[in-house]
Amino acid sequence: MDKTAKIIIDNKTYEFPIVVGAENEKAIDISKLRDETGHITLDAGLANTGTCTSAITYVDGEKGILRYRGYPVEQIAENTTFVEVAYLLIYGELPTRAQLDKFSNSFTEQAMIHEDMKNFFDGYPSTGHPMGILSAMVCSLSAYYPEMQNPEPSKEEIDKIAVELLSKVRTISAFSYKKSIGQPFVYPRPDLKYVPNFLNMLFSSPAREYKIDEDIVSALRTLLILHADHEQNCSTSTVRLVGSSRANLFASISAGICALWGPLHGGANQAVIEMLKEIQRDGGNVKKYVDMAKDKSNAFRLMGFGHRIYKNFDPRAKIIKKQADKILNKLGIHDPLLDIAVKLEEIALKDSYFIERKLYPNVDFYSGIIYKAIGIPVEMFTVMFAIGRMPGWIAHWKEMIETPSLKIGRPRQVYTGQHQRNFIPIEQRR
Ligand code: ACO
Numbered sequence: 023m024d025k026t027a028k029i030i031i032d033n034k035t036y037e038f039p040i041v042v043g044a045e046n047e048k049a050i051d052i053s054k055l056r057d058e059t060g061h062i063t064l065d066a067g068l069a070n071t072g073t074c075t076s077a078i079t080y081v082d083g084e085k086g087i088l089r090y091r092g093y094p095v096e097q098i099a100e101n102t103t104f105v106e107v108a109y110l111l112i113y114g115e116l117p118t119r120a121q122l123d124k125f126s127n128s129f130t131e132q133a134m135i136h137e138d139m140k141n142f143f144d145g146y147p148s149t150g151h152p153m154g155i156l157s158a159m160v161c162s163l164s165a166y167y168p169e170m171q172n173p174e175p176s177k178e179e180i181d182k183i184a185v186e187l188l189s190k191v192r193t194i195s196a197f198s199y200k201k202s203i204g205q206p207f208v209y210p211r212p213d214l215k216y217v218p219n220f221l222n223m224l225f226s227s228p229a230r231e232y233k234i235d236e237d238i239v240s241a242l243r244t245l246l247i248l249h250a251d252h253e254q255n256c257s258t259s260t261v262r263l264v265g266s267s268r269a270n271l272f273a274s275i276s277a278g279i280c281a282l283w284g285p286l287h288g289g290a291n292q293a294v295i296e297m298l299k300e301i302q303r304d305g306g307n308v309k310k311y312v313d314m315a316k317d318k319s320n321a322f323r324l325m326g327f328g329h330r331i332y333k334n335f336d337p338r339a340k341i342i343k344k345q346a347d348k349i350l351n352k353l354g355i356h357d358p359l360l361d362i363a364v365k366l367e368e369i370a371l372k373d374s375y376f377i378e379r380k381l382y383p384n385v386d387f388y389s390g391i392i393y394k395a396i397g398i399p400v401e402m403f404t405v406m407f408a409i410g411r412m413p414g415w416i417a418h419w420k421e422m423i424e425t426p427s428l429k430i431g432r433p434r435q436v437y438t439g440q441h442q443r444n445f446i447p448i449e450q451r452r
Contacts, residue, residue: 083331108413133210161276173268196223251414257281288407290386294326326387333380
């Protein structure tokens with residue numbers, strides 16, 4: 023044991039090992055705390071709890087650093103494709119040309135979903151939120167691919183299931199959008215790459231062939247890459263927790279999609295646009311909304327602001343803001359919502375409330391502006407995030423189930439309810 027931490031309880035000293043990560047991150051290993059002391063730790067929101075060690079993504083929230091498998095996200099966003107990033111996250115290294123071609127080709131082979139699954143879409147109302155449909159459909163894949171339900175899959179099985187999911191999620195998402203607007207499904211095309219194929223499935227119709235624009239492809243690719251992983255966030259931790267029971271990948275990721283849906287997590291991208299529209303409808307008085315966000319008697323928060331980890335800036339938000347400017351210029355769009363967003367950012371960043379709490383625009387603040395410019399409807403924004411996060415979820419699930427000493431996730435609690443009391447028959451209750 024190198025360094026240890028000492029905990030003194032009732033004058034008795036207990037020692038626990040200190041674990042040091044690759045970037046000098048330090049953790050006290052308290053896995054024996056309860057056995058040795060009879061105590062557990064209490065950490066609402068798991069803000070100080072490491073639930074695993076992981077070699078996938080490194081984040082330094084103070085310095086605004088994000089690295090995938092050691093590579094700075096800025097370099098990755100500039101130089102790679104989404105499929106390449108998926109390979110990097112899942113397998114740990116950038117692929118060679120041959121590896122990438124093989125990986126990419128298998129996406130094309132696996133892009134179709136079982137024809138019977140198309141009927142599921144008819145069961146949903148056209149107003150059904152695509153995140154609910156996506157989660158249900160991803161879980162349903164396990165019914166169609168039962169061979170993928172092996173609780174201890176082989177390496178080959180993991181490779182196959184990873185590609186299946188990455189490829190099919192795009193088809194399912196596009197189909198759910200088509201269902202919501204009452205248009206026929208557009209099937210994946212073998213001649214198109216990942217992002218243009220998806221755009222084509224979304225926007226082509228029997229009446230209009232979608233013209234692929236390289237700048238739009240590039241903007242969407244960047245967004246997907248920037249969302250690809252973010253270590254132990256709410257949805258990834260959900261995937262790991264569900265997967266720790268050895269639930270199959272489809273079931274685990276379906277749960278992760280639900281966790282992402284919430285407005286405090288991935289659902290914030292939809293919530294940002296709704297907030298900007300509300301400010302616009304209300305006459306564009308940005309200061310009023312900043313004041314509302316500061317008012318503790320009001321539950322309103324500035325959507326797209328703040329982050330559990332980033333306390334300086336979100337490196338993804340910087341890249342996305344640049345992309346938003348570029349794509350709006352290119353498309354010749356003047357979006358008044360962007361003007362409101364810029365004003366909001368300006369006012370909030372000068373305000374002591376936001377400065378003291380280190381609240382900055384996060385990845386979701388500007389992503390919606392780009393989705394909107396591309397023509398993606400607001401309800402689909404969080405689905406876009408889910409497609410982007412898929413490689414990260416898969417990489418974490420894989421890393422976890424390949425851990426030899428995998429333990430089921432099972433946190434503790436401090437009980438604050440009634441002591442034991444005797445049952446009261448209904449006639450005697452008041
Ligand atoms: N607007 C106003 N005040 C805020 C905001 C906000 N967006 N975010 C945090 N605060 C305040 C809190 O009220 C709290 O103030 P207090 O100390 O006076 O009580 C303080 O800042 C700390 O906030 P917490 O909620 O404790 O921070 P936490 O780390 O738990 O939450 C979160 C992080 C959920 C992202 C939060 O900042 C938030 O709700 N943001 C808005 C939703 C959002 O944009 N989510 C997307 C995050 S990125 C992602 O998931 C991909």
